[in-house]
Amino acid sequence: MAPHTAAHARHTAAPAPAPDRRRAWLITALIVTFMVINFADKSVLGLAAVPIMDELNLSNSTYGLISSSFYFLFSLSGLLVGFLSTSLSSRVLLFGMTLLWAVAQLPVLAVASVPTLLAGRILLGAAEGPAASMSMHALYKWFPPERRALPSALQIGGAALGTLIAAPLVTWLIEAYGWRSAYAVLAAVSAIWALVWWQAGHDGPYDHARTGTRTRTGTGTGTGKGDGPRLPYRRLLSTGTVLGSIASAFGAAWALSLSHAWLPAYLRTELDMSAESAATTISVISGYGLLLLLAISPVVDALKARGVSSRWSSGAAQSIAVCVAACAMAAFPFIESTGARLILIGLAFGTIAIAVPLHYMTTAEVVPTSQRGAVFGIVAGIGTLPGLVAPSLTGHLIDAGETPAHGYTAAFLTAAAVMLVAGLLALTSIRPERDAHRLGLDHRPAGEAH
Numbered sequence: 001m002a003p004h005t006a007a008h009a010r011h012t013a014a015p016a017p018a019p020d021r022r023r024a025w026l027i028t029a030l031i032v033t034f035m036v037i038n039f040a041d042k043s044v045l046g047l048a049a050v051p052i053m054d055e056l057n058l059s060n061s062t063y064g065l066i067s068s069s070f071y072f073l074f075s076l077s078g079l080l081v082g083f084l085s086t087s088l089s090s091r092v093l094l095f096g097m098t099l100l101w102a103v104a105q106l107p108v109l110a111v112a113s114v115p116t117l118l119a120g121r122i123l124l125g126a127a128e129g130p131a132a133s134m135s136m137h138a139l140y141k142w143f144p145p146e147r148r149a150l151p152s153a154l155q156i157g158g159a160a161l162g163t164l165i166a167a168p169l170v171t172w173l174i175e176a177y178g179w180r181s182a183y184a185v186l187a188a189v190s191a192i193w194a195l196v197w198w199q200a201g202h203d204g205p206y207d208h209a210r211t212g213t214r215t216r217t218g219t220g221t222g223t224g225k226g227d228g229p230r231l232p233y234r235r236l237l238s239t240g241t242v243l244g245s246i247a248s249a250f251g252a253a254w255a256l257s258l259s260h261a262w263l264p265a266y267l268r269t270e271l272d273m274s275a276e277s278a279a280t281t282i283s284v285i286s287g288y289g290l291l292l293l294l295a296i297s298p299v300v301d302a303l304k305a306r307g308v309s310s311r312w313s314s315g316a317a318q319s320i321a322v323c324v325a326a327c328a329m330a331a332f333p334f335i336e337s338t339g340a341r342l343i344l345i346g347l348a349f350g351t352i353a354i355a356v357p358l359h360y361m362t363t364a365e366v367v368p369t370s371q372r373g374a375v376f377g378i379v380a381g382i383g384t385l386p387g388l389v390a391p392s393l394t395g396h397l398i399d400a401g402e403t404p405a406h407g408y409t410a411a412f413l414t415a416a417a418v419m420l421v422a423g424l425l426a427l428t429s430i431r432p433e434r435d436a437h438r439l440g441l442d443h444r445p446a447g448e449a450h
Contacts, residue, residue, distance in 0.1 A: 024142035024204065028151050030197060031135045034094065035158025037193055038131050040170055041101050041124060041186050042070070043162070045117075046260070048179035055179075056112060066117050067261075071388045073126035075381040081130035082377015086370060090138030091201045097134070098194040100127035105187035109180055132156075133380035136360045137373040142204035145365065149300040149314070152357035153293035160290035160353065164283055206369070230368055231439060236375055239439070241366045244315065244429030245359040249383025251322040251422030252355040254390050254415050255329065259285075259349045261391035266408055271338065285346050289353030296354050300361075310365055315430030318358035322423030325351040330416035333409040348412075352419075359383070365432035366439060390415065 045052070045067060052058065058066075085093060104124035107116035132155075139151050173182040236242060259282075267278040296317060303313035325348050332344035360376060367375045394411040401407025 020142075020205070024151075026200060027142050027204065028139060028154055030193075030201060031139050032154050032158040032161065033193060034098070034131070034135055034197075035155060036162045036165060037098070037101070037186070037190055038128055039159050039162025041105070041190065042128060043260075044105075044170055044182050044186055045070075045121065048174050048182060051174065051179045052112075052117075056114065056117075058114070062114060066114065066121055068388075068392065069118050069121045070125035070128075071384075072122050074129040074387060075384055077126040077129035078133060078377050078381040078384065080377070081134060082374040082381070085134060085137060085373025085377065089203050090134065090141060090373075091198070091203060093130070093134050094138060094201060095194050095198050097127050097131060098190050098197065100124075102187040102190040102194070105183040105190070108183055109187075112180070129384075130377060130380070132356075133360070133376035134373065136357070137376050138201070138203070140360075140364060140372070141206050144206060145361075146304050147301065148361055148364075149297040149304075149357070150294075152361060153297040156353065156357045157290045157293050160286040160293070163286035164290075230370060233371070233374070233378075235439065236367055236371065237378065239366050239435040240429035241315070241362055241432050241435045242375065242379065244319070244426040245363045246379050246382050247422040247429065248318045248322055248355045248359045248426040249379060250386060251326070251419040251426070252352040252359075253384050254386040254418050254422075255325055255349055255352045257387045257390040258394060258411070258415055262394050262408075262411070263345075263349060270405055270408060271341075281342065281345075285350045288346055289350040292350065293353050293357065297357075300358070310362060310432040311430060311434075314358045314361050315432065316427060318355040318362070319423050319427035319430065321351050321354035322419055322426065325349070326416045326419035326423060329412050329419060333405075333412050359426075362430050362432050366435040366441065368441065386418075 081093060081097075101124060104120045104127060107120045110116070136152065136155055139155055140148060143151050170182050170186070173185060264278050264282060267273045267281055273281065300313050300317065304310065328344045328347035328351070332341050332348060335341040335344060359379065363375060363379055364372055393414070394408075397411045397414065398404055398407030401410060
């Protein structure tokens, strides 16, 4: 090797980061807790809906407006904070977001009214818009690509844990001490988590290092922040893998938004369940999603370790999950047997849990690490747009139907169509190895990138 070539190689190949497994799993535990708090903060209005409406004499339409206001700035803030993540550390971003969660709960403690409820929900939505993508970005800084499936699943599983743990606790607070107590406790918990994170939540060794890679222009990656390759966002966002990951996220989010907004009402009004039975059913569906996440993660890691391409190990898994959920969504309104219908409802609203961590994994493989947070923000911002559309569209379809049952059927068939198209787009588009090669993020010959 010529001297200048050897020198160039030394400068373009970064040393492997030193792993700290104990700290990595501590960060994972903190981020799972972050997601549990995220769910509890998000759900407190719905859990306290009846006493709030009774006390403030709110109409259903006014309460619906307050509920929808959560998404007014949700996607926009996800996009903006995603770009901020290229210059601000995850420690600072998550600390700031969680403090805002605490602040957002305070206005109604001073004055309980429609304006304060609206202000709190809009601020909370803005602060929680980047939560999933930025906490995943922070988590990835502590794990190499081949070890991210389980931590990713645990991060997303925090939402399911929120259903299983936070929801009953928040409900108990509301029933025992009034709905304001739930807001006060959640404000305190968010602030405490922020302080703990400020002490322990440092960025990991896989922050801005993509070892041993170079761009097509021959610029190698370094280990310092911002030293890695940077590509035009137009190129990154136009890759099939990123577009397919957005499609997967969009299909999953449509089902998730229906689950939060309309599944409890459907179970109670159309299946004649009591409030307790409906809550138990929703908890079981969340538990199924969590078990599915924990089961799929080691399978994905094992497939990657055996050399199976990401297109099939993580790309196909998320795509098929969305398609299976879509088929179940289309089928259950027509099933007469209650048991069979509940199984299909579980498949429709629980199976899509797989898509959430996996679409982050596939996106991460075709994005330079220094730009990953921004692209995660874009994927999350577009992928969560169903939160603005699906609940209101469903309400319109229910009102327009001959009966509520016909309206629900139309809404679920619409959801199934959207999800099926999204899943098939993801299945045909997600090819991380091919796209990484085209972007110059690996050294494999073109024939190996498929």
